[in-house]
Amino acid sequence: MTATATWTILDLAHTALRDVTAALTTADLDRPTPCTEWNVTQVLQHAAGDQRAFASAITGQDGPTENPFTPSGVLAGTPADLISPSLAVTAAAFATVDPNGTTPTPLPHGDLPAATAGGAAALDAGVHAWDIAVATGQPSPLSEDLALALLPVARAIVEPLRQYGAYAPALPPSSSSTDGAPAELLRYLGRDPHWTAAG
Secondary structure, X not given: OOHHHHHHHHHHHHHHHHHHHHOOOHHHHHOEOOXXXXXXXXXXXXXXXXXXXXXXXXXXXXXXXXXXXXXXOOOOOOHHHHHHHHHHHHHHHHHOOOOOOEEOOOOOOOOEEHHHHHHHXXXXXXXXXXXXXXHOOOOOOOOHHHHHHHHHXXXXXXXXXXXXXXXXXXXXXXXXXXXXXXXXXXXXXXXXXXXOOOO
């Protein structure tokens, strides 16, 4: 994957997260999600914090205002007030990165090739967009093309992150020929692609 394609993938993943956030109602914010023990608000806080952490690693400027791994579940404003600025600072930070070089990341991996780092930020945004969408009855934002672009990034970065609890163990591949790349990506990340709040 070229770095230029990665910036496009980052934009698509950010758009997915922005769109599912814009569709939320007040009643949605306390709904359970595929992220065990986190409701929609907490996933939003985690996703926003992760994006700010990527931006901070690149720019050295302020990072998340709270620990993304212990989200409070209390919003100071609207969901869009939380998500939109976080996505904007991350996009702006990656716009300063040499696409053929390396860049710092907040991941345990440290510096990564720019394309992989941008893909990691996109993976985070895209998958949390899916978490929120399925929790609130929205259509999945993970298109076949987006999932196909995120799969190699996931395979490049996820294994070391499992030991930190960032991802559950991978689920067995599906025998269904109709699941496609989104289901393959989600299973690799330890998520059931057919998750529902009802279990």
